[in-house]
Amino acid sequence: MKIYFPQWQGSGTGKSIEDGARTILDYLDDPEFVHIPLSKITAGKNGEKKHHINNYDAINEQLTRLKTSISQKQPKTIKTIGGDCGLEIIPVSYLNQKYTNLGVIWFDAHADINKPCDSPSCNFHGMPLRTLLGEGSEHMNNLLFSTIEASQIHYIGVRDIDDTEQNRIDTGEIYAPKKTNIIDLINTLQSKKITNLYLHFDFDCLEPNDYNKTYYQVTDGVTIPEAETCIKALQQNFSIVGSSALESITTEISELHPIKGIIELLINK
Numbered sequence: 702m703k704i705y706f707p708q709w710q711g712s713g714t715g716k717s718i719e720d721g722a723r724t725i726l727d728y729l730d731d732p733e734f735v736h737i738p739l740s741k742i743t744a745g746k747n748g749e750k751k752h753h754i755n756n757y758d759a760i761n762e763q764l765t766r767l768k769t770s771i772s773q774k775q776p777k778t779i780k781t782i783g784g785d786c787g788l789e790i791i792p793v794s795y796l797n798q799k800y801t802n803l804g805v806i807w808f809d810a811h812a813d814i815n816k817p818c819d820s821p822s823c824n825f826h827g828m829p830l831r832t833l834l835g836e837g838s839e840h841m842n843n844l845l846f847s848t849i850e851a852s853q854i855h856y857i858g859v860r861d862i863d864d865t866e867q868n869r870i871d872t873g874e875i876y877a878p879k880k881t882n883i884i885d886l887i888n889t890l891q892s893k894k895i896t897n898l899y900l901h902f903d904f905d906c907l908e909p910n911d912y913n914k915t916y917y918q919v920t921d922g923v924t925i926p927e928a929e930t931c932i933k934a935l936q937q938n939f940s941i942v943g944s945s946a947l948e949s950i951t952t953e954i955s956e957l958h959p960i961k962g963i964i965e966l967l968i969n970k
């Protein structure tokens with residue numbers, strides 16, 4: 702199943718994330734994408750915070766739509782154009798229920814593992830992994846198809862981590878090396894007997910000199926050739942049952958040029 706879900710409300714005020722999703726959709730020009738409509742509940746500057754989550758009602762309503770659509774279709778695989786990282790709680794928890802021992806590969810500059818009450822921003826896109834662990838807000842748990850274990854989480858390119866997130870990572874089980882070594886990652890996944898993977902891809906994992914049309918830019922990122930090599934190696938060694946392309950913000954298709962290879966690998970391979 703291919704899904705277009707341009708959720709931006711998880712970033713607080715970042716409407717550019719919706720525009721960026723549309724640009725990737727237009728570039729791919731693929732009628733197979735199922736469009737999930739966003740909530741009309743006021744969000745952003747005048748949005749309301751509930752349970753330590755900005756724009757809670759809008760996010761809850763539209764993620765419920767996404768969940769319903771996936772439940773009805775019961776897809777074997779899910780490819781998503783987004784959108785902010787908060788949307789991941791739906792496809793990941795669905796695929797995790799379908800495939801035992803799903804490996805979750807998180808290409809991202811950020812750890813996205815905040816508890817709502819610890820989050821400096823109260824933006825839900827910094828919370829999806831903690832939610833998926835079943836340690837987030839009880840007010841989001843109704844959206845989950847299943848919860849994951851810490852040992853299923855593997856970061857690539859993570860380098861902007863809040864102190865409270867680091868504390869969670871330091872309690873063990875989560876794979877979060879300072880520098881990516883693809884051989885080590887593959888060995889780690891194989892030693893855990895993981896065969897199926899979900900590839901979460903926030904374009905801010907990339908080195909900004911290679912691509913900076915992202916909601917955040919964080920120095921010392923993964924280069925585009927490194928990211929492509931890594932995705933290809935994972936595709937050769939594992940079965941990829943889901944992937945996402947998230948938080949790019951350009952409104953010009955021509956500016957997607959540097960990341961076209963990555964988009965193709967994630968969505969069309």
Ligand SMILES: NC(=[NH2+])NCCC[C@H](N)C(=O)O
Pocket residue numbers: 785786787811812813815820821822823824826827828861862863903916917948
């Ligand atoms: N998906 C993202 N862009 N996440 C950024 C999160 C930034 C920061 N850690 C926060 O929780 O607010």
